[in-house]
Amino acid sequence: MRVVIAGGRSRTDFLAESLVRRGNEVVVINGDRTWCEHMSSRHGVPVVCGDATKRYVFDDADVEGFDLVIALSDSDADNLVICQMAQRYFDIDRQVCTVSDPRNVVVFKKLGISSVISATYTVARLIEEASFGVMGNGTHVPA
């Protein structure tokens, strides 16, 4: 698969390594130059330094027709823009993004993003499961 990862730091580092090891083609876009240099030397993947919410940065990354975009920036609004821009201008049909506000999971899905992950929501569910052995939709409140 051809994957573009926009934003994020340690998560991107880890994810890029794992995706490359499985034989995927990975391109990274990030706004932090020092971090970009680190990524480039460490993983040997193409790294574009710039604001991932801008179309010309995506143009530089040459990701037209890629299979997947993963948006990991800290701003939920930026992640929406990254996903929708990739879909609209670069024909990337599958988008995965993270959101800080757990409520945005539903919001982003309604706005047409394929997969939305909230760390807060996921971790809360895991804590709940670990604490009470409750498996389910996460809405269960133990007595």
Place this chain on the structure above:
Amino acid sequence: MFHCVFATLPDFKTIFTSRFLYSSHHRVGIVWQSWKGDIMALVKVKRALVVGCGEFGLAAADSLSAAGFSVIVVDTDPAAFAGLSARFGGESVVSDGADVSVLEECDVAKSSLLVACTERDSVNYFIARVASEIYGVERVFARIEDEDLIGMLEDSPIEPICPHALCLDEFCRLSRIA
């Protein structure tokens, strides 16, 4: 300020007077007695939400308030509201308008107009999409500089406002270069 116009039925005169009150920047309420003797009331106050209270947000909030809208302005910085005019009759909320729960607390679903004019394009884009597509706000305006982002709103009822394009138009008009 609130005015009531009384009449036995909402006849021409009532409608004319209410129009007059509306145009003179007051909220409009028409109260009348039905033929059965019940008191009937028609209060039509349109709600507007302005997210982001910079120079433009302040001016937009003032204009909407003066035009008879019930206005809520939202900004993270309480100092931002100091620029509202003395005649502004709306509410100000210190909070992050990019937070969906804040928009809900501001009754976004009941608003008929929303202006997204924070400092960030992506935040305005996000708020506009949410207001228009999830809460069904009828008229949504988003202040966006990035023309590629504006292009993404082509199929949507959201109305983008591009400050630098407006400046350029004005520059060309004043300088007569185009």
